[in-house]
Amino acid sequence: xxxxxxxxxxxxxxxxxxxxxxxxxxxxxxxxxxxxxxxxxxxxxxxxxxxxxxxxxxxxxxxxxxxxxxxxxxxxxxxxxxxxxxxxxxxxxxxxxxxxxxxxxxxxxxxxxxxxxxxxxxxxxxxxxxxxxxxxxxxxxxxxxxxxxxxxxxxxxxxxxxxxxxxxxxxxxxxxxxxxxxxxxxxxxxxxxxxxxxxxxxxxxxxxxxxxxxxxxxxxxxxxxxxxxxxxxxxxxxxxxxxxxxxxxxxxxxxxxxxxxxxxxxxxxxxxxxxxxxxxxxxxxxxxxxxxxxxxxxxxxxxxxxxxxxxxxxxxxxxxxxxxxxxxxxxxxxxxxxxxxxxxxxxxxxxxxxxxxxxxxxxxxxxxxxxxxxxxxxxxxxxxxxxxxxxxxxxxxxxxxxxxxxxxx
Amino acid sequence: xxxxxxxxxxxxxxxxxxxxxxxxxxxxxxxxxxxxxxxxxxxxxxxxxxxxxxxxxxxxxxxx
Numbered sequence: 001x002x003x004x005x006x007x008x009x010x011x012x013x014x015x016x017x018x019x020x021x022x023x024x025x026x027x028x029x030x031x032x033x034x035x036x037x038x039x040x041x042x043x044x045x046x047x048x049x050x051x052x053x054x055x056x057x058x059x060x061x062x063x064x065x066x067x068x069x070x071x072x073x074x075x076x077x078x079x080x081x082x083x084x085x086x087x088x089x090x091x092x093x094x095x096x097x098x099x100x101x102x103x104x105x106x107x108x109x110x111x112x113x114x115x116x117x118x119x120x121x122x123x124x125x126x127x128x129x130x131x132x133x134x135x136x137x138x139x140x141x142x143x144x145x146x147x148x149x150x151x152x153x154x155x156x157x158x159x160x161x162x163x164x165x166x167x168x169x170x171x172x173x174x175x176x177x178x179x180x181x182x183x184x185x186x187x188x189x190x191x192x193x194x195x196x197x198x199x200x201x202x203x204x205x206x207x208x209x210x211x212x213x214x215x216x217x218x219x220x221x222x223x224x225x226x227x228x229x230x231x232x233x234x235x236x237x238x239x240x241x242x243x244x245x246x247x248x249x250x251x252x253x254x255x256x257x258x259x260x261x262x263x264x265x266x267x268x269x270x271x272x273x274x275x276x277x278x279x280x281x282x283x284x285x286x287x288x289x290x291x292x293x294x295x296x297x298x299x300x301x302x303x304x305x306x307x308x309x310x311x312x313x314x315x316x317x318x319x320x321x322x323x324x325x326x327x328x329x330x331x332x333x334x335x336x337x338x339x340x341x342x343x344x345x346x347x348x349x350x351x352x353x354x355x356x357x358x359x360x361x362x363x364x365x366x367x368x369x370x371x372x373x374x375x376x377x378x379x380x381x382x383x384x385x386x387x388x389x390x391x392x393x394x395x396x397x398x399x400x401x402x403x404x405x406x407x408x409x
Numbered sequence: 410x411x412x413x414x415x416x417x418x419x420x421x422x423x424x425x426x427x428x429x430x431x432x433x434x435x436x437x438x439x440x441x442x443x444x445x446x447x448x449x450x451x452x453x454x455x456x457x458x459x460x461x462x463x464x465x466x467x468x469x470x471x472x473x
């Protein structure tokens with residue numbers, strides 16, 4: 001792409017780049033490479049006509065996300081909310097949209113639930129759920145199976161429902177509603193209606209647990225935080241909605257993209273099958289390579305702050321391009337190559353950086369390690385059932401991935 | 410090597426535990442970092458430096 005000539009001061013800034021290059025569905029927008037060199041902090045215009053800064057360099061992005069003078073509070077002046085689609089909506093203002101000290105207070109109420117050793121203790125259960133779903137897939141050999149619907153979505157969905165304490169009788173409803181939220185074959189109205197129904201469901205679930213708190217995240221929040229008056233019913237519902245959405249769509253899309261990548265890269269797949277110990281590192285590299293958070297995180301500057309030589313003024317918004325940071329050649333050698341033995345893959349910012357870094361990352365890692373390892377082992381012949389250019393990629397969504405992924409074996 | 414922590418800033422992301430489990434742990438009640446060994450043996454140094462480098466809240470300070 002050639003750089004555009006200097007535009008008149010009145011011309012609108014370009015929109016946030018979202019389209020992968022032609023024929024390269026796994027790559028971030030090509031524009032990021034030019035911006036990193038020529039204008040690592042540049043102005044973009046948002047769909048509502050306002051402007052925000054776009055950060056594209058790894059070092060600047062870590063500096064921004066690691067600095068609490070950049071606020072996560074969506075109600076602050078200049079917060080670049082416009083143009084966020086997909087899972088990220090404003091309807092539940094959970095702690096990810098707050099600053100310290102409120103953010104710290106609420107986040108710490110659930111940090112122990114996602115501790116490494118607690119999540120590791122769930123590994124056998126996650127393996128069992130994955131095996132059951134793979135058993136069901138095996139019975140459909142010879143047919144085209146949508147891997148998103150058959151595996152990528154149900155694994156995180158079942159795990160989240162287990163953590164939240166969704167009663168077994170409600171699983172079908174829960175699965176249907178979360179499936180509708182991810183689907184592209186439904187209309188906007190149907191998706192909105194599913195969102196409303198899910199919200200109503202979560203209210204009802206929290207109310208039921210208020211009557212009889214069980215041994216699950218919501219039960220513990222009610223008994224230990226709501227009963228003593230630290231938080232309200234609505235706060236518990238917001239926790240439920242946040243954990244549901246944050247840990248669900250993201251993991252589902254990572255599973256889909258990772259499976260597709262390894263189906264197309266036989267050499268790497270064979271290597272991982274031969275040396276399963278490499279899967280841990282491969283998951284980090286897949287997180288870096290795919291960087292599914294495509295138009296965020298976002299912040300609002302609360303004072304004038306210089307980043308990479310550029311002054312960002314108080315009240316200005318910043319959009320951080322995670323896919324660009326994770327392909328920055330200053331940090332990752334040959335960044336557009338997938339190298340499952342890359343020594344510094346775990347330096348990626350796919351889970352964000354700073355105090356808001358993904359709380360569920362240990363869980364996401366275990367889910368990805370289990371599912372990818374199991375797929376490689378049990379379905380060595382699996383391949384896409386359609387040409388890659390017929391796979392509907394989520395270029396239109398805040399979280400990248402495949403809407404559907406037909407496979408056969 | 411001497412390690413100090415600013416545990417008040419910890420956001421319990423847990424990467425230090427994954428990278429250097431002999432040096433870092435998490436408190437059972439809230440997942441906040443715990444230092445198991447403030448002066449670990451040399452074979453742990455690379456892992457500790459790596460944990461400090463990726464700690465999202467810059468909690469881990471290493472003096473060598």
